[in-house]
Amino acid sequence: MTACGVGSKVWMDGHICDVGQAHIDMSDRGFTLGDGLFETMLWTGKHIRYFDDHMARLARAASELAIALPWSAHELRDGLNTLAQDAGGQTAAIRLTLTRGTGPRGLAFPPQTVPHMLATLAPYAPSSTPLRLKTVTIARNCGAPSARFKTLSYVDNVMALNQARSLGADDAIMLGTNANVACSSGANIVIVLNGRALTPNVEDGALPGIVRGRLIAAGLVDAACITTHMLAACQAAVLTNALVGIRPVAAINARFLDSSLAVATELNNALALS
Amino acid sequence: MTACGVGSKVWMDGHICDVGQAHIDMSDRGFTLGDGLFETMLWTGKHIRYFDDHMARLARAASELAIALPWSAHELRDGLNTLAQDAGGQTAAIRLTLTRGTGPRGLAFPPQTVPHMLATLAPYAPSSTPLRLKTVTIARNCGAPSARFKTLSYVDNVMALNQARSLGADDAIMLGTNANVACSSGANIVIVLNGRALTPNVEDGALPGIVRGRLIAAGLVDAACITTHMLAACQAAVLTNALVGIRPVAAINARFLDSSLAVATELNNALALS
Numbered sequence: 001m002t003a004c005g006v007g008s009k010v011w012m013d014g015h016i017c018d019v020g021q022a023h024i025d026m027s028d029r030g031f032t033l034g035d036g037l038f039e040t041m042l043w044t045g046k047h048i049r050y051f052d053d054h055m056a057r058l059a060r061a062a063s064e065l066a067i068a069l070p071w072s073a074h075e076l077r078d079g080l081n082t083l084a085q086d087a088g089g090q091t092a093a094i095r096l097t098l099t100r101g102t103g104p105r106g107l108a109f110p111p112q113t114v115p116h117m118l119a120t121l122a123p124y125a126p127s128s129t130p131l132r133l134k135t136v137t138i139a140r141n142c143g144a145p146s147a148r149f150k151t152l153s154y155v156d157n158v159m160a161l162n163q164a165r166s167l168g169a170d171d172a173i174m175l176g177t178n179a180n181v182a183c184s185s186g187a188n189i190v191i192v193l194n195g196r197a198l199t200p201n202v203e204d205g206a207l208p209g210i211v212r213g214r215l216i217a218a219g220l221v222d223a224a225c226i227t228t229h230m231l232a233a234c235q236a237a238v239l240t241n242a243l244v245g246i247r248p249v250a251a252i253n254a255r256f257l258d259s260s261l262a263v264a265t266e267l268n269n270a271l272a273l274s
Numbered sequence: 275m276t277a278c279g280v281g282s283k284v285w286m287d288g289h290i291c292d293v294g295q296a297h298i299d300m301s302d303r304g305f306t307l308g309d310g311l312f313e314t315m316l317w318t319g320k321h322i323r324y325f326d327d328h329m330a331r332l333a334r335a336a337s338e339l340a341i342a343l344p345w346s347a348h349e350l351r352d353g354l355n356t357l358a359q360d361a362g363g364q365t366a367a368i369r370l371t372l373t374r375g376t377g378p379r380g381l382a383f384p385p386q387t388v389p390h391m392l393a394t395l396a397p398y399a400p401s402s403t404p405l406r407l408k409t410v411t412i413a414r415n416c417g418a419p420s421a422r423f424k425t426l427s428y429v430d431n432v433m434a435l436n437q438a439r440s441l442g443a444d445d446a447i448m449l450g451t452n453a454n455v456a457c458s459s460g461a462n463i464v465i466v467l468n469g470r471a472l473t474p475n476v477e478d479g480a481l482p483g484i485v486r487g488r489l490i491a492a493g494l495v496d497a498a499c500i501t502t503h504m505l506a507a508c509q510a511a512v513l514t515n516a517l518v519g520i521r522p523v524a525a526i527n528a529r530f531l532d533s534s535l536a537v538a539t540e541l542n543n544a545l546a547l548s
Contacts (some may be wrong), residue, residue: 027394029425033429093379097306141415146430152427155310155426177416186381
């Protein structure tokens with residue numbers, strides 16, 4: 001195999017191939033309808049962090065969307081590990097995408113579909129720079145597949161991030177359609193309020209994030225309904241996802257949170273020990 | 275040009291090519307994030323019905339999503355008309371897709387993007403068979419880009435249709451996240467209640483449909499807030515979209531609506547005269 005660096009190869013339906021040879025069929029429902037799922041994972045330089053958690057979430061979501069996973073977790077681990085060799089000992093982001101496959105015009109599930117999977121590798125170095133967040137007007141659709149699962153239908157999150165950036169923030173705080181706090185455009189949020197670390201419920205529009213799940217399982221964070229009043233009163237906040245890990249929030253709606261960095265460090269250390 | 279029938283050719287970024295040669299780049303944000311728009315139009319056998327309406331809606335939505343339309347309406351008309359020649363004098367469905375183009379990992383707009391457009395042609399014959407509808411639990415995200423525009427982020431509508439089918443219906447009635455009636459999985463709805471023809475507001479999750487807009491402009495239908503109580507009391511209903519035209523609703527939640535066929539005929543005739 002010729003080494004051409006991160007991003008020169010992809011894993012597609014069981015094979016490693018050059019990125020220039022890998023294309024999506026224009027009738028793939030992932031493209032035409034956002035009808036699919038993805039997972040973004042951290043290659044640590046040695047292994048895929050939280051691989052089993054990612055596979056469990058993907059399998060659960062695929063089952064709910066009635067997409068049959070064409071590869072076992074074992075086969076995917078082998079394929080993704082091979083792909084990640086191009087990163088050498090560096091950290092990198094692996095994105096695994098699953099679609100329902102190609103189909104004719106229309107929304108109805110085709111009678112027979114062959115799901116399609118591919119994975120790409122991109123350079124990625126986790127950052128711990130604190131982020132400034134602002135609440136945006138675009139909400140997460142509480143209870144809908146697009147909010148409960150990491151689907152390819154991501155345009156609301158794309159535009160939420162763009163709205164936050166246009167307001168001078170680094171990222172958005174999205175509320176759920178029930179008006180409680182949900183998440184950022186691409187991460188879960190944890191707030192610290194009167195000594196308690198809380199993260200929004202899935203019912204309020206939060207994605208069941210990998211790091212979020214680990215923090216809850218370790219007893220470090222509680223899932224709770226977080227109102228905008230609680231958000232405005234919190235003493236610290238962090239964002240969490242599988243790539244970022246735990247990242248401090250510098251400010252929410254221009255209100256500075258001096259203790260977020262300490263909370264991020266504390267949660268990071270506690271999670272590593274759990 | 276070798277005639278190979280409907281679906282053998284596509285229009286892509288200004289050129290007609292064989293479908294086998296047309297592919298989507300795997301880093302196209304239409305595929306990775308549902309970050310794009312589409313229009314579905316009826317080829318009558320002679321021309322594209324409501325072409326100007328489709329172009330106006332696409333331009334408005336693209337502007338709101340900050341995607342620069344790479345082709346003028348005039349250029350698109352020429353391209354789509356050429357594509358549609360494969361349908362001969364038969365009716366067909368033209369789907370025009372616009373994406374933000376390729377980009378690196380992440381949600382943020384890339385600094386420089388080249389939007390990507392393509393169009394496909396599929397066999398289509400409008401049907402006037404009455405449809406049975408059932409209300410589903412998946413809601414339209416009122417006010418969000420995914421509900422206001424015809425975006426590629428369509429998984430909630432896909433799953434709404436699937437839920438309706440699993441309940442024995444032909445299509446779904448989706449409520450908005452504010453609990454008012456919004457639309458079906460792929461069409462607008464018009465109900466007749468006490469002699470008035472009403473269709474849900476865009477603010478309640480209805481897409482600003484082409485036929486819906488024409489019916490309102492002709493004074494045949496009023497946009498209004500439609501509660502589930504009003505839905506349960508209506509005397510007739512029809513679905514409308516640019517492909518279907520106006521199609522009668524046979525039943526809503528197993529309550530039969532005997533006068534829907536007459537309403538569909540009346541609205542069709544009135545719209546043709548308007």
